[in-house]
Amino acid sequence: MHLILFFLFAGFCLAGAINLLMQTHPINSALSLIVVMTSLAVLYLLLGAEFLAIAQIIVYSGAVMVLFTFVVMLLNAGREERTLGSHAATRVGFPAVVALFAVLATILIRAQGLGAARLGEGLSNAPGQSNLFLLSQVLFHDLLLPFEVTSVLILIAILGAVALAHVEGSKIPDSEGTASK
Amino acid sequence: MTSFIQNDVPLSWYLLLSAILFSLGVIGFLIKRNLITVFMSIELMLNAVNLSFVAFACQWHEVRGQIFVFFVMMVAAAEAAVGLAIIIAVFRARSTLAVDYIDLMKL
Known part of the structure; x- marks a missing residue:
């Protein structure tokens, strides 16, 4: 059950994040960022952080993204023109991002006793004490x-x-x- | 409730998802040419870090990880308000949102 929910909403998350990069119109990027944040709220729920899940929906996908869409509307932001920036960005930036991802993934997975770790239940083992x-x-x-x-x-x-x-x-x-x- | 919370997803998958989201945020910060979308990429990076905080809090049964995420959310909300006000001020001065034309402080 958990595995299915995790894959479903992690997929939503990644699809929304990639869509954010692909879209040229800011309002489409804002809407896909809302998808990312709402799926993250479900993942928080899976990790036993009920309060943060609700706060994520209210604060991020509610308040912050409404502010973003409001500014997009106010400034009448049109399509962005794709200039590929400087050559330094393409030659150094993307290898740097790949290296950053590799380092992050290696550190996070190789960290002591994390690889085979299983997530437990709530934060407290005592009965009657909710998170x-x-x-x-x-x-x-x-x-x-x-x-x-x-x-x-x-x-x-x-x-x-x-x-x-x-x-x-x-x-x-x-x-x-x-x-x- | 406890049976619902029983989790059989390894922690490293959450951390990997967090790393992927963070890297996508960095890529967005680099390739996007619109000021608002660049700002959205920063929000994406903050969210990715929050996910790893919550995952570690769950792993070590430590409530302080969640507290940290709460404070990050508050600061991010304040940052979004101030940042968008700056974007409005920049648009008023330059009449453009393309970062290529906002290069006064570039060498």
Whole structure:
């Protein structure tokens, strides 16, 4: 069961990621990125991270990707023209990516005692302790200060986004009549 | 619930998927010529790293891996908001999203 679900959603994930690279229109890339993120949420569910699966759907495929599609709509981004960049990118970049993948895969698989390891059940073996309970225990008790600091971070990010996107002295036109005058 | 969570997929497959997604993100970062799509490739790389965090958290029955993913998500949300605001500002100044024409800081 798990094997089938893993292969199904890992396949979705890879197909979405490759489609992101193949598409020339940004909105198609954004939609395939939503497919990748939603399949990743299912994989999190398989790994026993229920809270993160829901957070992934709400934060990533919800909020972040809506922001992306909104910006694509706002800027009226058309098809990108495929210039193949510099020759250095093609000659050095792609071998470097292949080497990076090889190194990552080798390190991850050869890491001590990982190759034959099987994934267990939830995070805790004690009965009556769900993953969510453990997570909230750590997040809201041990790491309360960093959790609160992230809220300040997000507030600053909102202020920064407004300050960056705002144009000095620009006025919102009430109607077309006043704007043309 | 426990029978549902019983997992017979090796950890290395999750890590391999994570490595593939990360490499695809790097390739997208290199070959895409649109500023928004380049930014999407960065999000893809962040997601790939998150997957390996969750896989390791499950492997070692350690809740802190999931906490880390939670914080990465928060920072990524803030980063997306600021980054897209920068993209809007760049588009307003240059009227283009093609990275080939945004080369003021190139040598």
